[in-house]
Amino acid sequence: MPQIKKIMVIGSGTMGHGVAQSFAMGGYEVAMQDSFPQALERADKLIRGSLDTMVEAGLVKKGDIPKIIARIHPTASLEEAAKDADLAIECIIENKDAKIDIFKKMDAICPPKTILASNSSMLNIFDFVETSRPDKLIVTHFYAPPQIIPLVDILKSDKTDIKNVEAVVDILKKLGKKPIVFNKPIAGYVVSRVMVAYQREIYYLLDNGYISAKDLDDAMIWGLGMRMLVVGGVQRIDFGGLDLSAKNATNTKDSTPLEYKPKMLYDLVEKGNLGVKSGKGFYDYHGKSEAEMCHDRDVRLLKLLKVLQENDITGPVL
Numbered sequence: 406m407p408q409i410k411k412i413m414v415i416g417s418g419t420m421g422h423g424v425a426q427s428f429a430m431g432g433y434e435v436a437m438q439d440s441f442p443q444a445l446e447r448a449d450k451l452i453r454g455s456l457d458t459m460v461e462a463g464l465v466k467k468g469d470i471p472k473i474i475a476r477i478h479p480t481a482s483l484e485e486a487a488k489d490a491d492l493a494i495e496c497i498i499e500n501k502d503a504k505i506d507i508f509k510k511m512d513a514i515c516p517p518k519t520i521l522a523s524n525s526s527m528l529n530i531f532d533f534v535e536t537s538r539p540d541k542l543i544v545t546h547f548y549a550p551p552q553i554i555p556l557v558d559i560l561k562s563d564k565t566d567i568k569n570v571e572a573v574v575d576i577l578k579k580l581g582k583k584p585i586v587f588n589k590p591i592a593g594y595v596v597s598r599v600m601v602a603y604q605r606e607i608y609y610l611l612d613n614g615y616i617s618a619k620d621l622d623d624a625m626i627w628g629l630g631m632r633m634l635v636v637g638g639v640q641r642i643d644f645g646g647l648d649l650s651a652k653n654a655t656n657t658k659d660s661t662p663l664e665y666k667p668k669m670l671y672d673l674v675e676k677g678n679l680g681v682k683s684g685k686g687f688y689d690y691h692g693k694s695e696a697e698m699c700h701d702r703d704v705r706l707l708k709l710l711k712v713l714q715e716n717d718i719t720g721p722v723l
């Protein structure tokens with residue numbers, strides 16, 4: 406597996422400065438490039454402000470801030486930033502032509518060893534980016550603010566060398582990130598796709614006067630969010646029962662009908678795999694009883710509830 410030691414971040418805007426900060430906090434040297442000097446100045450201010458917030462939260466020691474800042478090397482020169490880079494992550498504007506151009510430059514300027522990555526939100530770079538090193542082309546999609554949010558989506562093409570994927574996953578884990586590797590590219594990844602679906606319902610409920618914005622957010626936080634934090638979206642179906650979900654999916658009278666017929670769900674129900682209560686659903690519980698499963702889930706839910714109740718950290722930030 407290639408060793409990643411030196412990072413290059415191209416574009417130091419909303420995402421780039423936070424990506425650079427994440428690597429610097431993890432102890433890595435980062436060249437932070439932007440073609441606009443004002444962007445580099447803004448990035449420096451934002452990084453310092455974010456580090457102060459981390460000190461306030463007890464996650465960074467005040468005395469460590471100068472060391473972290475010293476690991477970030479701002480520059481307007483792509484050539485200077487590319488020197489000896491093991492991993493180059495572009496965080497420039499979301500524009501196809503701009504991405505084509507920057508990858509052409511990265512490929513020409515970076516050493517042959519450099520893994521080239523994109524932070525693109527929606528563009529499938531594998532469809533249009535051309536480089537001499539498709540085995541080293543990858544997507545690392547961070548979430549704002551990237552210095553805090555753990556999830557990083559990893560996309561590869563069928564030409565990407567899995568060793569390079571593993572190297573990127575490895576360094577992200579060392580930063581405390583939660584990288585997830587997709588089997589094949591898809592626009593919007595998991596989070597944006599799910600958000601599109603739930604936002605449709607949010608607009609519907611608000612537009613039709615069913616509920617206030619605050620009460621809707623309380624429902625999302627205390628009903629949906631809490632359970633999502635413990636069991637995610639798929640295992641929640643296993644706990645609720647696949648038979649019930651299958652019934653709800655076909656109920657077009659009382660709830661919004663699904664436009665998509667969930668094949669995997671129907672197949673599992675047909676085989677009698679109804680979730681936790683039958684020992685198997687989307688997951689296999691290997692003989693663990695329903696009572697044991699509920700106990701283990703509830704211990705986690707209660708721990709989370711205690712943290713939320715003891716700290717004033719939920720609800721709209723006003």
Ligand SMILES: NC(=O)c1ccc[n+]([C@@H]2O[C@H](COP(=O)([O-])OP(=O)(O)OC[C@H]3O[C@@H](n4cnc5c(N)ncnc54)[C@H](O)[C@@H]3O)[C@@H](O)[C@H]2O)c1
Pocket residue numbers: 415416417418419420421438439440441444495496497498499500503507524525526527546547548549
């Ligand atoms: N903003 C988000 O919440 C978010 C989340 C995930 C992914 N993304 C993706 O990350 C990328 C960056 O988004 P952003 O919100 O940080 O954009 P941004 O506009 O805040 O920052 C882009 C930066 O890139 C610089 N830049 C533009 N062209 C350049 C070039 N050719 N060379 C060097 N620097 C250049 C700009 O000066 C700017 O500072 C996009 O692909 C976006 O889709 C954004």
